[in-house]
Amino acid sequence: MGAILVFSPDRAEADAYRRLVADALPGEEVLWSSDLADAAGKIAAAEILLGWRFPPGLLGHGSRLRWIHKVSAGVEDVVAAPDLPSGLRLTRTGGEVIAQRMVEYVLGAIFATTQRFHRAFRQAQESRWESYPVRRARGMTAGVAGLGDIGRSIARGLNANGMTVDGWRRSQGPVDAPLRRLHVGHAALLDFASACDFIVSVLPATRETDHVFSAGVFQAMRATAVLINVGRGNSVDEQALISAVRTRQIAGAFLDVVSEEPLPPENPLWRVENIVITPHVSGPIVPEEVFPDFLENYARFRDGRELLKEIDLNRGY
């Protein structure tokens, strides 16, 4: 049995995972690291890698690795790593652990829009008392793109607040969420886009989700519609989004994820009125919250049982 290597570039976080593993699995040899040079020396002895934000060049040293468990829900960096050893199994934290926080982000963005908080902030800066009509989210239609654990939780949260919810995903089949209508695949994307007052993207980053939200989709959306992206930045054609918001083809966007993170100060997205950028905060990873998923899979891995949340490396999610 090889060791478990715990990695995070944040030393305090790596230490937190190390302590969780050592307490829960006292019989295991636990190595831990927060930088490439140190981790490259240790990974050769590891059978299991737990953590995230693995630096480029690390995985290729893992000749004995059999299983990587990523503590985040997104796995695109590991899937695309050119030195990912073959035959490896990859699992991740289940979206339901993070979903309730993301539901609050999405509802916050929707209510900020219907209650016109952008305008209130502007007026407050000028100490200007001027009334304006506000709208209700209840009765509006929200579309959720990506109906995994997180998308389905968001659909339930929207429905619980009186909104009609449409969904969009890759495959047919029943969805455990209160949807008015399920739209499937690229052929149904424009229909989906035109039906909604808000579109919430919870898509993973894969080759297929690159620029799903393109100029054509913005053209199909309602002029009053707002895009909320909590999935991954690759799914939005940001140049097309800037142009769609500036020309009032759509009303605005909330972007918790962007194509380049951190978003450089010179990026024009910062300067578009009605585009709100948040620095990837909607679904934070808290070691104590995500650790039980690792432990459950650890027991399954040792018993040779099916792993939960295992990534299909060809599909990319």
Ligand SMILES: NC(=O)c1ccc[n+]([C@@H]2O[C@H](COP(=O)([O-])OP(=O)(O)OC[C@H]3O[C@@H](n4cnc5c(N)ncnc54)[C@H](OP(=O)(O)O)[C@@H]3O)[C@@H](O)[C@H]2O)c1
């Ligand atoms: N902002 C944050 O802080 C934060 C936090 C956590 C997660 N995330 C992001 O959220 C993503 C989703 O998490 P999850 O746990 O809900 O994932 P998941 O369970 O893997 O669900 C992914 C969903 O996306 C759909 N999908 C994938 N490729 C598609 C395509 N080409 N066209 C249409 N639909 C497609 C899937 O369709 P099928 O159902 O048909 O397979 C599925 O419904 C993660 O991958 C991560 O990138 C962000």
